[in-house]
Amino acid sequence: MPAEHILTNARVVTATEVFLGTVAVRDGLIHDVSQGGSQLAQAQDMEGDYLLPGLVELHTDNLEKYMNPRPGVDWPPESAVLAHDAQLVAAGITTVFDALSIGDVNPKGDRLRQLPIMQQAITHAEQRGHTRAEHRLHLRCELSHEKTLDIFNELVESPLVQLVSVMDHSPGQRQFVRIEKYREYYQGKYHLSDTEMEDFIERQIENSRRYSDRYRRSIAHECRQRSLSLASHDDATLEHVQESAGYGMSIAEFPTTVEAAAVSHRLGLSVLMGAPNIVRGGSHSGNVAAAELAGKGVLDILSSDYYPASLLQAARRLADDTEGYDLPKAVRAISLAPARAAGLNDRGELRHGLRADMVRVRPHERQFVVDRVWRGGQRVF
Structure with a gap:
């Protein structure tokens, strides 16, 4: 131009x-x-x-599909970044926070091995001007993993890091209050036998007890020191939200109940929900539907999560189907609101x-x- x-x-x-x-x-x-x-x-x-x-995406792990297009297949990382970038831009996304998952709960996974590879590939492509969208990094910290804090302390030094979220996906709380939903999701996702699944559940509960609270405090403190935006994840209760607000978090990612979303919104945390949740009509985990939160006026931000094209489609549906929404308000949820929540005022x-x-x-x-x-x-x- x-x-x-x-x-x-x-x-x-x-x-x-x-x-x-x-x-x-x-x-x-x-x-x-x-x-x-x-x-x-x-x-x-x-x-x-x-x-x-231009749309602003705060939480997507879409790159992982390009890094590993098939089980056991590692794609050249910079080629994967460019393919991922092209899909984002084609969906109207001009600023993206690529989520790097620290602490892989998958007993058969290799996310930890790929972390430095992905970080380096994104950084090189961005620094060399090869990307069409602007790429930042979002560190997703799984608190119930023994290596999370050490890896976070290494990756947070990257100048592209601007957003951090803390989460605990152990069973019996937050996203997975219902153990049967936890079993259904992870056993199907990771192809575990019944015995392997029971061992997996016990291990995750124990790891959460040992690491979660301590790591949450340490990571929140470091984010405050570095002026990084910090997000909670899967808050379900009043106590969860009060804890998040006390740590100075500015974003509430995927609250699982109306109560948690409403209190987050009232306390000034921007409530982020998945655009696929809007498009599909509900949560794959059986938690609160994003459309319900929108109808109650406590939805602030949409994220494409795992499907980039869902942002625009979800905004259109909000504008068409949700009382209290028009097109400007729906578009704010995929542009202005995420930009401000992440500290991008330009x-x-x-x-x-x-x-x-x-x-x-x-x-x-x-x-x-x-x-x-x-x-x-x-x-x-």
């Missing part, structure tokens, strides 16, 4: 309204947003398509002075089709 560029005849979606108008870009920043068309010869006709801010909406991250989409049935994407004024899709 030239130093100055004008997009006109677009249905511009700001943080508060939608209008037929014009967006002018200068030197990678949004220079002007106005109603009405432009008569300048260089103005590009958007043909009435919607123009949205993007997330179509407003003068912000970075020109933009997505041109057209409606098709009950979803949006991405036509073009700009990051910092440069077309990347």
Whole structure:
């Protein structure tokens, strides 16, 4: 895109309204947003398509599918990053926090082996300007694992780290209050025998008792020292939320009950739920549905989690189906709200002075089709 560029005849979606108008870009920043068309010869006709801010994704492990496209297959890591990046941009995502999972509970997994490989590949691709979206790192810390704190202390030194979340997936609490759901999920996911599954359950409960509280305190302290955004994960009770707020967390990822979401929202934690939960109509773990939280006014942020294209589709469904939502409010949940929660104040909406991250989409049935994407004024899709 030239130093100055004008997009006109677009249905511009700001943080508060939608209008037929014009967006002018200068030197990678949004220079002007106005109603009405432009008569300048260089103005590009958007043909009435919607123009949205670039989407901001805080929590995705989508890269792992490219690192290991089949069981036992390791793909060249920088090639995997570029393929992952291309899928994100095609979904309208211009800023992504790639989640690196610290503490693999999978007894047959190799996430720990891949952690430094993934971190290095993302860093190299970003530093060399090979990515189209802007990539940051989100350290997902599984507290019920003996190596989590040591690995966190190594990876947190990366300049790309800007978000940390702490979680405990041991059975009998938080996401898996119901042991039968825990057994169903992990036994199916990891292909464990009945005996292996019982041993797995006992080991996770014991590891949680030994490490979880101590690691949570240490990681929260380090995040405060480094001014990193910190998220809770799977809070289920008033006590969980009060603990998270006490540690200075700014995001509540995937609260499992209405009570936890409502209290998080009231205490100033931005409630993040999965966009796939909206699209599918519920939680795969049997917990509270994201649409229910939206209906109660306590949903702030959507994350694509494992399916990048779900962000736009979920926003469209919120706007169409949920009382109290219009398109600007739904779009805020996938752009402005995640940007602010992660401390990014230079993007997330179509407003003068912000970075020109933009997505041109057209409606098709009950979803949006991405036509073009700009990051910092440069077309990347």
